Amino acid sequence: MPSFDPVIALSRGLEILRILNEERRSTVGSLHKASGLNKATIVRMLETLVHEGYVLHDAAQGFYAPTGRCLLLSQGYDQHLWIGSLAEPIMRDFRKEIGWPSDIAVFDRDAMVVAQTTRESGSMLFSRRPGFRFPLLGTSMGRAYLAFCAEDEQARIIARLAAMPGPSTELARQPKKLAKLIADIRERGYALMDDAYSRDIFDGKVWAMGVPVEANGQVFASINVMMLHGAVSVEDGVRLYLARLKATAARIAEALTENHRATLWVPGAADE
Structure with a gap:
């Protein structure tokens, strides 16, 4: 059993990042459909991930995509x-x-x-x-x-x-x-x-x-x-x-x- 309750915001952010990696190119709408999270929460998660360099936002075409920085998260898994x-x-x-x-x-x-x-x-x-x-x-x-x-x-x-x-x-x-x-x-x-x-x-x-x-x-x-x-x-x-x-x-x-x-x-x- 965990010592503490899970950090919900972190869980949601990781879920959004997982879906982004599966879809390759996502919109707020596609992430909402896949995750069930409300769109305001998804936008906050996306803006945070963009700020941290794990996601890029193509404003002209309206999609989000994972960056190469995501590869750092899997380097320990072989x-x-x-x-x-x-x-x-x-x-x-x-x-x-x-x-x-x-x-x-x-x-x-x-x-x-x-x-x-x-x-x-x-x-x-x-x-x-x-x-x-x-x-x-x-x-x-x-x-x-x-x-x-x-x-x-x-x-x-x-x-x-x-x-x-x-x-x-x-x-x-x-x-x-x-x-x-x-x-x-x-x-x-x-x-x-x-x-x-x-x-x-x-x-x-x-x-x-x-x-x-x-x-x-x-x-x-x-x-x-x-x-x-x-x-x-x-x-x-x-x-x-x-x-x-x-x-x-x-x-x-x-x-x-x-x-x-x-x-x-x-x-x-x-x-x-």
């Missing part, structure tokens, strides 16, 4: 990098085997962070680089991680997401619907990207299947394979690639546990 380096040769083999790209991601408090990808530059409509942060509840990797992580960690994640306003966390405030989704994922052994997320991010042209990277009951990450709806149906993709995706996840888990047992950090092992 967990995804060494997991990505171990996974990269295994994922490269998988890409050669099936022809479709995949990502591996680690959990980070309320989102997933890409550790490595086999997407080629400009491919699949959208290029994710290591370090890219994306939501749990709409994505195959986020759903796979949530469904297969330990029950106590799962409960903490859901409670945290439920307290965060916005459409990306709405499912966390629908416990019966979310519980059924988790049960279905665990039963079939894989998660699928939410259709609404695919429409918002990929214009509905892409779907993804994700599985956990786990060993001895511990989930270290999750991995996906991404395909075009026009080329491979969900049914055919599961039939053709699920077993190979799980085998790739198992190879990565073995590399993590056997080769780097002394330094392996499990995302849910330490309470915040």
Whole structure:
């Protein structure tokens, strides 16, 4: 338990900065929609962030954008990098085997962070680089991680997401619907990207299947394979690639546990 109540103004400022980094270019209106904060509060937060050099304001076009100074806030975080380096040769083999790209991601408090990808530059409509942060509840990797992580960690994640306003966390405030989704994922052994997320991010042209990277009951990450709806149906993709995706996840888990047992950090092992 924390010793003091959280500083609400700081929490709000960090939330605005997080959304700015996701949207790349934001307006007061888009930040209001994503955060649920009133516009007067958002303007105060933005002016403070501009003053501190983390955000720039293009008055002529009416948008706000993060500056390079934001990179200073992530210099101490490198967990995804060494997991990505171990996974990269295994994922490269998988890409050669099936022809479709995949990502591996680690959990980070309320989102997933890409550790490595086999997407080629400009491919699949959208290029994710290591370090890219994306939501749990709409994505195959986020759903796979949530469904297969330990029950106590799962409960903490859901409670945290439920307290965060916005459409990306709405499912966390629908416990019966979310519980059924988790049960279905665990039963079939894989998660699928939410259709609404695919429409918002990929214009509905892409779907993804994700599985956990786990060993001895511990989930270290999750991995996906991404395909075009026009080329491979969900049914055919599961039939053709699920077993190979799980085998790739198992190879990565073995590399993590056997080769780097002394330094392996499990995302849910330490309470915040």
